[in-house]
Every structure is written in C-alpha cells, then in structure tokens.
Amino acid sequence: MKFMFGKRWLSIFAILLLTLSNCSPTIGYALENMSESTSSSVISSAEETVSKSETTTEMSQSSEEIVEMKQAEENTETNRSDAPSSSQDLADNSAESVQKILHYEDEYVTADLNAYFGNGVENFSVTLPRMKNSGKWDAEREYVNQLSQYLVNQNLQPADVQQIEISDSQIVKEGYKPRLTVNFKTSLGLRGGLVTKENLRLVSTNTDGSLVFHDAEFHFDTTGTLIGLTYEGILGKDIHVVMVKPLAEKTTVTLGQYVQMQLDGYVLEEEEGQTASKVPLNARLKVKIFRSDASGIFTILSPIDSFREEKTFDVLSTWKPSFNLLGIESEKFDIVKMNYRQAHQSKTDSLMYFNGEFPVASFHQESGEEESNVLEIYLQNRMLEGTGMILGLRTRMLGYRSSSGFRSVTNATVSNSSVDQAPITQSKRIDYLGDGGNNPDTSVDDRIGTDTHELYRMYLDMTGTKEPFDTLIVVDRSTSMTDPMNSVDTQARYLAVYEALNGTAGRQGLLSKLVGFHPENQVAIVGFQGYPGYPSGDQDSTVIANWGRSTSVALSNIQPPYNNGTNYTAGLRTAGVVLDQNQSSRKKVMIFISDGVPTFAFVNGVRYGNGTISGNNPYYTRDWTLNYFNSWIGKYPKLPIYTLGISSEFGNSDNLSANPYVLNHMSSQTGGFYSHVADSQALERTLQKIVDDTKLSLVSINDQLSQYVSYYAEQPDVKVVQTNRQTGQVTTLYQNGAVTSQGVGILQSVTHTAVNASDSTGKVDLNFVDNFKIDDTYTYTISYNVKVTDRAYEEKKTSGYNAHGDSGTDYTGNSTSSGQAGFRSNKVASLTYIRNEQPYEKEYDHPVVQVDTRQFTLQKSDSKETNLLLENVCFELRLSDKKTVFASGETDSRGNITFTDLRRAKTYYLYETKAKDGYTLPENPWTVDVAVDGTITIRDQLGYTVSKSGEQYRIVNHKLYQLPSTGGYGPAVYILLGVMVITLASYLFYEKRKQIA
Structure with missing residues (x-):
C-alpha cells in the first residue's frame, strides 16, 4: 500500500498538533493510554526530525542576520556621510571646508581640536591668559558676577574660576560639534578645596551672552590632580573651568590660637599651602596678626610700633566686590585694634567698629601688579578683670543680610521661641x-x-x-548739651531730647509711643553729668522719673546744670539701681544718650578724671569707662542698649572729644545699635527705630x-x-x-x-x-x-x-x-x-x-465545582513592563488572595505562576486596569471582563483531564487530531514491519 508521505512527516505533524494544544500535562495524560513501544518509536522519530529542523532554522536565521548586517552597514555609511550636518550642508561646504585635527602647544598646555575648518586656516591656539587690558578685565569681572548669580540659584558659589582663551579658528561646518581636548602640563591651579569631577563645571558663553554648561570629561592623574579636559560643543572665544562649592550662610574661620572670625558665606577659606591659580580673578584677603607682650594701657589710638608682626594667614578669598565681617573674638587675647587696607591702595584705615562691610579689590590688576586686601589685628595678652586698664573687646555675632540679597542669620547661637519673650x-x-x-x-x-x-x-x-517691655532712658546732662545740634539746626541738644521724649503739637513723643505700644509697658529716666565740685561723684547722676506710664517729663529735669563734665559710669551706676527695682518679668531695654566722650569715671568706687578733654584725660577716662561697663553689663546679660551720639561732630575719629567708641562698644556688646544723631529729625527717626526694633x-x-x-x-x-x-x-x-x-x-x-x-x-x-x-x-x-x-x-x-x-x-x-x-x-x-x-x-x-491606593481580592475555584476553592495557587502581579514583580502570594484555604497598594491610572498584569496539583497553568496573564477614579477592571486572556461577586473577583481553573463544557473547544480538537495521527503512524509502522517480515 503506497502513501504520499512517510511516517516521519506524520510524526512531525502529530508533534506540532500536540504543541498547538498548549497543554503539555494533557498530552502526557493522553499518551499514557498508548502502548509504550509505539509511542517511544514515534517520539524518537520525531526528535530526530526536530533536530534537523532546528539546524535548518539556524541556517535561515544566519542568512537573515547577514542581510540585516549588510543593510545596517549601508545605513551606517549613509549616517556617516551626514554626521556633521545634513547632506545638503555637506554638498555646500565640501569645496570650502575640510575636517582637521589641529594641534597647539605652549609652556602651559597642549591642545587638539577636531573640527571642520575653512581651507588654509591654521591659527588655532589655547592659552591661559596672564594679563588683561582694562576692557577685558572688566568684562571678565562681569562674567564671573553673572556666573555667581546663576550658581546662587542652585545653592552653589564659585570657589575658583580659570579662564581658557581660544583663538578665532573660523569653524565653518554648521551642525557639527567640534571636539576639544586640552591637557595641562602643570595642573590647572584651582583654589578653594579638593578638586573632584563632582565639583567641576565647564562653562562658555552664547552669542546672546547666556551661559552654556557643557558635559565635559575631566582628566585626573593617579594623585587626583586635574591634568586635562575634553568636551564637544560650539566654541566661543573662551571657556571657563569652574570649581563650585555649596553656598553657606556664613564662614567661620579659626586663625590658629589667635582669633575666630565670622564672615559672610561668600568668603572662601582655603587650605594653607594650596597651589595658587595662575590667573587669580578673585579678591584675596590676607590677615596679619600683631602682638604685644607688654603690660599697660593699650587702646585703638596706641601706636603700631608697640606691636610686632607675628603671623600672616593667606587663606581667604571672595568673588564679591566686598565682604562682611560679622564678628571677631579671641579666647586667649584682648583685641586692641584693627586696621584694614584695600588691595592696590596706599591708605590704611583704623577700624572704629570690629564688624561691618569692607570693599575689596581683585588680586590681579591690568598693570600686572598682584596684591591682597589686608586686615591687621592687634592683640595683647589677656589680663584678669580689674587688674589693669585693658581694652578687652569681643564683638557680638549679629544677624545680617549681605549686599547680594542672600539672607542669613549668623549670630553665635540662634535663639529659639522659648527665649523670645513674645513668641509669634x-x-x-x-x-x-x-x-x-x-x-x-x-x-x-x-x-x-x-x-x-x-x-x-x-x-x-x-x-x-507685640512684646511688652520696660524702657530705661539714660540722658546726658553735661554742659555741652546746651550747644546747638549743628550750624543749621540751632536747637539746643537737650531741647531736642526733651521734645523727642514729650512730643510737640501734632507729633507723638517717645514716652507716649513706648507706653502706648503695649498696655503693660513702663518707662524710667536717669540723668547723668560730672560735677567738678563734688570729687566723690555722688552728685553725678539722679533719677528723673521712676518706673511708670507717664507720657511726659519736666524740662527742668532734662536741662543741664552749669559747668558740668560727663561721667558715663555715674549714669550706669544709677541705672543699675533703677533696673534692680523693677522685678517684673517683662523685657528691659536701655537707651543711652550723650553728646561727648566721658571725662570722669569711677575706678573701684573712686572718681577719676578732670572733666576736660585736654592732655591724656580722654584716653584714661575712656579705658576706665570701658572697664567699668564690661563689669557692669555682666549683671544684665539680656539688656539691649541703644546708644545715641547727639552731635554733628560725633563720629569724627580725628576729634578726640567726638569719638563714639565707647558708645559703640556699649551697644555692640548687648545686641543694640549705635546711632549718630546730627539733627532733631534724625533723633526722632532713631527713637522710632528703637520702638520698631521690638517688631x-x-x-x-x-x-x-x-x-x-x-x-x-x-x-x-x-x-x-x-x-x-x-x-x-x-x-x-x-x-x-x-x-x-x-x-x-x-x-x-x-x-x-x-x-x-x-x-x-x-x-x-x-x-x-x-x-x-x-x-x-x-x-x-x-x-x-x-x-x-x-x-x-x-x-x-x-x-x-x-x-x-x-x-x-x-x-x-x-x-x-x-x-x-x-x-x-x-x-x-x-x-x-x-x-x-x-x-x-x-x-x-x-x-x-497619604497615598490614595486601591486593592482587590481574587477567589480561585474549580471550573465545574465552584464551591471547590483552590488553595496554594501562586500569583505574581507585575508592572506594565510585564517583568517587574509588584507583589506576589498564594491563595489561602478559602481560595482568596488580596493585592494592595495599587496606584490609580496604572495597568498591572496578573500571572499565575503555580497551579494546584492536577490543574492547568495558564500561560498568559490577566490584565488589571486601575482607572483614574480608582475603579478596578480585570480582563482575562481573551479580553473578557472578569465578573465580581461581592468584594471578590472569581476566576476558575480546569483540571488536567477535564475538557471545558462551555465556551470554545479550546485544545480538545488538537488533542483528538494528534491522537488520530499517532494511531495512523503506529498502523503504518506495523504494516511496514509486516512487509519486511
């Protein structure tokens, strides 16, 4: 009997049919009923056929890969021809430009530039500039300022900036990014900290002036030294290598054993001995320490030859046109005086206040001169309190906002709400x-x-x-208070104070403002002077008004007696008595008003001085007063003192009788402020500011x-x-x-x-x-x-x-x-x-x-016996990529499994990874859609919506031998056909053997 196809093809066909059934356990179940010899011969034949089929498939795939590789090569060649720009650009420029790698080298750098150039252009160069003319220098300063403002928005600031100039190479190929590599022969010197890839930026400038930050590759040697860089991008006339550091609110600098300074956060501290930048574009701040071991009286007016230069610190710099000195203190020494000299200037200023804003000049000048700004600090060994007349000055770290607008709170310890008597x-x-x-x-x-x-x-x-507070006003009643405010405002100084306290028609006085600010506020007034005829000093001060809520004071109590000097210490002594009488928990504030320097002072209870500004008397009374105040204020550590200098001459450091140094010291040590009041209006404004300061x-x-x-x-x-x-x-x-x-x-x-x-x-x-x-x-x-x-x-x-x-x-x-x-x-x-x-x-x-998530519960049961719940069935809920597992678990004894924390507007895929013994394992997943409104929809492998029973989604499973009684025929048709073909193959095998026999 002849057949058109052999048994081997029948075997292959049978295997394919069984494979299509996608139900290997069912195949195994069907084959169990066939004779072992027949099935094994058929399977053996099928395996041989499959092996040859795989070989043919591999050859086919190899052929396809060769075709794909050839096509890819053709595409690559096309892409290469268009890489620099479009094909039209290439046609336009091929006769006018050529791709070159230009090389440049000098004593500092080597550089290579890969770009399209006009024919004959060979003038490429990369240099580290050492000199600038005025115009270029100003432009560079403006560039750095623009860069600083940009970095501030990222909470960064430049620690150092190195400019690299590039010659005009006339690159003509539009759309092609030149590639520049620069190597430094002796490391690019950058100051301000450790140089790393993370804190380096490469910046150039667009034609519109905007900054361009390039994704550059920085090269380091084995020691971590920066030795080169590579980047692709449009070249300007220069690029800048910028080292950045986090923007700080303040910089605290400890200079050896000598002093600790607090400066604004734009001042950078470097490590001693760090390699200097070849072109320092920033301003250097050098601190020189001078000391004297001698004992005696040293003041701000002491000659500098009394001190020796001991040490210089050259570790500070800034990119700003000025720096803020917030405060300075020393644990070991007394700070006697400080001088400051701006770079490239000949004048040295003696500082009246040991804090403030100081202008700086850049280290490098167009003339080639290089010089730092210099801060000189004069120190003396500290002596015990009361054993000598030493100016022991410690400035307080005050809050500030720098000129750049960067806000900072930089006191030594920021207070919390428990300290503030009126928490907001x-x-x-x-x-x-x-x-x-x-x-x-x-x-x-x-x-x-x-x-x-x-x-x-x-x-x-x-x-x-509004914070309730009590105010003690201490008023100078010396004879000079009868002098006019100035040559234009001829009102007597004591009258200006009187009107400021009481007010005038249509103008509210300070006393009225103080008691009206809060219903609990009280005011007291003390007057002081220096009677030459009473050496004991017991007539040098008086209580003008004790604590109360009076809104006026008698003129006679403010008017000065005739021929009086000035005794600050007498006013302080009586002020202490009045303060001690006030036992309320309200905050206390003191306003101290004077028009001149002290001419008398108490030392150990005895009054010294002659009441004049002649000879050395002002020197001695100043230091005696400072020592008295430093001891007195220790009893009132929370008392802010506002000091007012009532004189048009006050503030002139060359006039010894008008030097407000003591008044400034009193306010700076206590958190108040000193104000120079030259006229009546200024007095009004200053007193109003004191009231506003409580806000x-x-x-x-x-x-x-x-x-x-x-x-x-x-x-x-x-x-x-x-x-x-x-x-x-x-x-x-x-x-x-x-x-x-x-x-x-x-x-x-x-x-x-x-x-x-x-x-x-x-x-x-x-x-x-x-x-x-x-x-x-x-x-x-x-x-x-x-x-x-x-x-x-x-x-x-x-x-x-x-x-x-x-x-x-x-x-x-x-x-x-x-x-x-x-x-x-x-x-x-x-x-x-x-x-x-x-x-x-x-x-x-x-x-x-909270996060608004959703959950759902599945119940797994037998397809026919719905009350037969299937436990230990394993599932995985995967994300939209169908690979990442979001959650997994298995059904419990009731056939339930719950998935939680599903996000809205997301799609998940539910895979059954392990079926219960005797049941089929689905190959494809269920789709779980969570809508924006949180509604959950589950669809099966055919796209049909899974029904929900109560709070559960019911899914069923089929036993291995069980054919579905409803719906499609599923794999049953393929299984039956496979069995028929196997039977036919077995029959043919039997007939063949019989013919041979």
Whole structure:
C-alpha cells in the first residue's frame, strides 16, 4: 500500500498538533493510554526530525542576520556621510571646508581640536591668559558676577574660576560639534578645596551672552590632580573651568590660637599651602596678626610700633566686590585694634567698629601688579578683670543680610521661641485637593476631569505679636548739651531730647509711643553729668522719673546744670539701681544718650578724671569707662542698649572729644545699635527705630519639603496674602509668579529651589523686605501645591506610614492630617526673624500626606465545582513592563488572595505562576486596569471582563483531564487530531514491519 508521505512527516505533524494544544500535562495524560513501544518509536522519530529542523532554522536565521548586517552597514555609511550636518550642508561646504585635527602647544598646555575648518586656516591656539587690558578685565569681572548669580540659584558659589582663551579658528561646518581636548602640563591651579569631577563645571558663553554648561570629561592623574579636559560643543572665544562649592550662610574661620572670625558665606577659606591659580580673578584677603607682650594701657589710638608682626594667614578669598565681617573674638587675647587696607591702595584705615562691610579689590590688576586686601589685628595678652586698664573687646555675632540679597542669620547661637519673650503665632496646614472640594486659592481642582488624587495644598502663616517691655532712658546732662545740634539746626541738644521724649503739637513723643505700644509697658529716666565740685561723684547722676506710664517729663529735669563734665559710669551706676527695682518679668531695654566722650569715671568706687578733654584725660577716662561697663553689663546679660551720639561732630575719629567708641562698644556688646544723631529729625527717626526694633524684621518662611512630596511645578499656584486680624480684609501680595502692586515694599522674593537629596525634593522660601516691620496687625500666609512622590508609594507598600500629623495641621474643612497616619510633608519648615537685633528661629508643625491606593481580592475555584476553592495557587502581579514583580502570594484555604497598594491610572498584569496539583497553568496573564477614579477592571486572556461577586473577583481553573463544557473547544480538537495521527503512524509502522517480515 503506497502513501504520499512517510511516517516521519506524520510524526512531525502529530508533534506540532500536540504543541498547538498548549497543554503539555494533557498530552502526557493522553499518551499514557498508548502502548509504550509505539509511542517511544514515534517520539524518537520525531526528535530526530526536530533536530534537523532546528539546524535548518539556524541556517535561515544566519542568512537573515547577514542581510540585516549588510543593510545596517549601508545605513551606517549613509549616517556617516551626514554626521556633521545634513547632506545638503555637506554638498555646500565640501569645496570650502575640510575636517582637521589641529594641534597647539605652549609652556602651559597642549591642545587638539577636531573640527571642520575653512581651507588654509591654521591659527588655532589655547592659552591661559596672564594679563588683561582694562576692557577685558572688566568684562571678565562681569562674567564671573553673572556666573555667581546663576550658581546662587542652585545653592552653589564659585570657589575658583580659570579662564581658557581660544583663538578665532573660523569653524565653518554648521551642525557639527567640534571636539576639544586640552591637557595641562602643570595642573590647572584651582583654589578653594579638593578638586573632584563632582565639583567641576565647564562653562562658555552664547552669542546672546547666556551661559552654556557643557558635559565635559575631566582628566585626573593617579594623585587626583586635574591634568586635562575634553568636551564637544560650539566654541566661543573662551571657556571657563569652574570649581563650585555649596553656598553657606556664613564662614567661620579659626586663625590658629589667635582669633575666630565670622564672615559672610561668600568668603572662601582655603587650605594653607594650596597651589595658587595662575590667573587669580578673585579678591584675596590676607590677615596679619600683631602682638604685644607688654603690660599697660593699650587702646585703638596706641601706636603700631608697640606691636610686632607675628603671623600672616593667606587663606581667604571672595568673588564679591566686598565682604562682611560679622564678628571677631579671641579666647586667649584682648583685641586692641584693627586696621584694614584695600588691595592696590596706599591708605590704611583704623577700624572704629570690629564688624561691618569692607570693599575689596581683585588680586590681579591690568598693570600686572598682584596684591591682597589686608586686615591687621592687634592683640595683647589677656589680663584678669580689674587688674589693669585693658581694652578687652569681643564683638557680638549679629544677624545680617549681605549686599547680594542672600539672607542669613549668623549670630553665635540662634535663639529659639522659648527665649523670645513674645513668641509669634505661626501654623502650617494642609488641604487635600482630591476630596472633591473646591479650594479657593488654586484653580487646579476647578476643571472637570482633572486628576487631583495626588495633590495637596500647603499653607504656612505667621502673625507677629507685640512684646511688652520696660524702657530705661539714660540722658546726658553735661554742659555741652546746651550747644546747638549743628550750624543749621540751632536747637539746643537737650531741647531736642526733651521734645523727642514729650512730643510737640501734632507729633507723638517717645514716652507716649513706648507706653502706648503695649498696655503693660513702663518707662524710667536717669540723668547723668560730672560735677567738678563734688570729687566723690555722688552728685553725678539722679533719677528723673521712676518706673511708670507717664507720657511726659519736666524740662527742668532734662536741662543741664552749669559747668558740668560727663561721667558715663555715674549714669550706669544709677541705672543699675533703677533696673534692680523693677522685678517684673517683662523685657528691659536701655537707651543711652550723650553728646561727648566721658571725662570722669569711677575706678573701684573712686572718681577719676578732670572733666576736660585736654592732655591724656580722654584716653584714661575712656579705658576706665570701658572697664567699668564690661563689669557692669555682666549683671544684665539680656539688656539691649541703644546708644545715641547727639552731635554733628560725633563720629569724627580725628576729634578726640567726638569719638563714639565707647558708645559703640556699649551697644555692640548687648545686641543694640549705635546711632549718630546730627539733627532733631534724625533723633526722632532713631527713637522710632528703637520702638520698631521690638517688631519683627528680616522675616523669612522656609519650607524644606520631605522626600514624600514635591513642588507641583505643572501648576503650583503660589500665593501670598495679608489678612487684617480685626477686619478680616484679605490683600494679595504675590500671585501668578510675581509680587503684586500691594506687595511691593513688603515682599522681597518668593522662590522654589529643587533639591536632589535622599530626604528632600526641594524648598520654598518667602523673604520679606529687610526693613519691613511686622507686628500683630496682620497675618501673612503663603500657599502652594505639592504632589506625592513615587517614594511615598514605595514606602507605603513596603513598610506603611511612618508618622502622624501634628494637631492643628488641617486646613479648614480638611481631615487628612491632624492625628492621622501618613508621611510628613516637610523635612523641616521654619520661620526666622530679627527682634531687637536678636535672631530667632522657630519651626512649624508637621502635616502629613497619604497615598490614595486601591486593592482587590481574587477567589480561585474549580471550573465545574465552584464551591471547590483552590488553595496554594501562586500569583505574581507585575508592572506594565510585564517583568517587574509588584507583589506576589498564594491563595489561602478559602481560595482568596488580596493585592494592595495599587496606584490609580496604572495597568498591572496578573500571572499565575503555580497551579494546584492536577490543574492547568495558564500561560498568559490577566490584565488589571486601575482607572483614574480608582475603579478596578480585570480582563482575562481573551479580553473578557472578569465578573465580581461581592468584594471578590472569581476566576476558575480546569483540571488536567477535564475538557471545558462551555465556551470554545479550546485544545480538545488538537488533542483528538494528534491522537488520530499517532494511531495512523503506529498502523503504518506495523504494516511496514509486516512487509519486511
């Protein structure tokens, strides 16, 4: 009997049919009923056929790969021809330009430039410039300033900048990025710290003047020294290698055993012995220490030849046109005097105050001269208190804001709210925008269909309070107070003080302002002078008005007696008595008014001095007064003293009788301030400033977001409002990314800065104008939108929430934060401010956010016996890539398995990875769709929706031998055909053997 095909092809056909059935356990079950010899011969034949088939397939694949490789090579050649620019560009430029690698070398660098050049151009050079003309120098300074401002927005600043000049090479190939490699023969000198890849930037300038930061490759040798760089990009006339460092609020510098200085954060400290930059573009600050071991009286007026130069520190620099000296102190020495000389200037200034802002000049000048700015500090060995007349000066570290606008609070220890006698009211609240409500301050939740389930709105507010305080006014009654204020304002000085205290028609006096500021405030007044006829000094001071709420004082009590000198120490002694009589817990403030230097002083209870400014008397009385004050103030460590110099000549350091050094010292040691008052109007303004100082200034709200939320940049809707506490009227100060007309003069800036850190995503800062004063009249609120991060979802899934919201952190109508579990929205949020020249910082409470997730439960049962629930069936829920496992588990005794923490607007895939014994294992997954509104839809392998029974989605499974009774035939047809073909093959084999036999 002849057949058109052999048994081998029948065997292959059978195997293919069985493979199509996609049910290997079922095949095994069917084959169990066949004779072992027949099936094994058929399978053996099939394996041989499959082996040959695989070989043929491999050959076919190899042929396809060869074709693909050839096509790829053709494509590559096409791409290569177009790599520099378009094919049209190549046609246009082929006759006019040529690709070259130009080489340059001098004593400092070697360089290679790969680019398209005009024919014949060979003038490529790379140099490290040492000299500049005036125009180039000014341009370079402006460039560095622009660079600094750019880096400030990233909380960075330049530590050093090295310019590299590039010749005009006339590169003509548009669209092609030249490749430049520069190698430094002797390391590129960069100061300011350790040079690493992370703190280096390569910057050039566009034709429009904007900065371009290049993705450069920096080369280091085995010792970590920078020896070269490579980058691709459009070449300008120069590039800059910039070493950056984090922007600091202040720089604290310890100079050996001598002094510790606090300077603004733009001053950079370098390591001693560090290699200097070849072209120092910044300003150097050199500190010279002078010492004297001699004993005796040393003051600011002592000659410098009394001191020897002991050590020089050359480790400071800045990129700014000036630096701020915030304070200086020494644990071992007395600071006698300080001098300052700006670089390239011949004049040396003797400093009246040991803090302030000082101009600097750049180290390098166009003339080729190189010189540092120099700060000279004169020290003397410290002596025990009271054993000598030593000027032991320690300046206090005060809060400041630098000229650049960078805000800082740089006192030695920032006070907290427990120190401030009148802590302000502040709160941080949160509103969930996905609850269907309508928040009045953002439109992000106004549009129908907008997904807001991950959005929250933050609110941070603050309200100033009026601090009750008692004021002691100490007034000079020396004869010189009868002199006129100045040549134009001829009013007597004591009359100006009298009118300032009492007020005039239509003008409120200081006494009225002080007691009217707060209902608990009280005022006292002390007068002082120096009677030559009473050597004991018991007539040198008097109590003009004891503690009370009087709004006026008699003129006769202010008017000076005839022929009197000035005894500061007498005024201080009586002031101490009056202060001791006031036992209230209210804060105390002292205002000290004088028109001249002391001419008398108490030393160990005995009055010294002759009441004049002749000879050495002013030197001695000054130091005696300083020693007395330094001892006296120790009893009143929290007493701020405001000193006023009432004279047009006061402040002239060349006039010994008008040197305000003692007044400045009294205020600088106590957190007050000294003011030179030259006329009546200045006196009024200064006294008003003292009242205003009890209000808040230099106010900032800083919110550093946690890793669980991020600033919603898509629509932040940042808004700042001012609310009148009495009328409820709301005024918008900031909206739509800008300060409103009502906010001008109140707000300085509102900024967001992204941060890439493990515990924070960024920060939001609100800064009020420096001199804007805040009391309890208004509440100020900043609000903006945030979005929960992937980190929040991940931690919620793995470990759950880790915090509870602080009390009172819910916005009106919200209930997701106070006492609720969640993640903190901020790493830290704080309010910083100045009151009475004292910086304070107070932290806000912590709201929390939650992630809005979904869950579903599956129940696995037998396809026929639905009450037969299948346990120990394993599943994996995978992400959209179908590889990453989101969650896994197995069914329990009731056939249930639950998956939690599913995110909205996401698609997952459910794979069955292990079937119950005796049941089939599906190859393809179920699809789990979570809609934006949180609705879950599960579809099977054929796209049909899985039905839900109660809270469970029911899916069934088939036994291995069980054919489905409903729906399609499934693999049954293939199984039957396979069995028929195997039977036919067995019959043919039998017939063949019989013929042979």
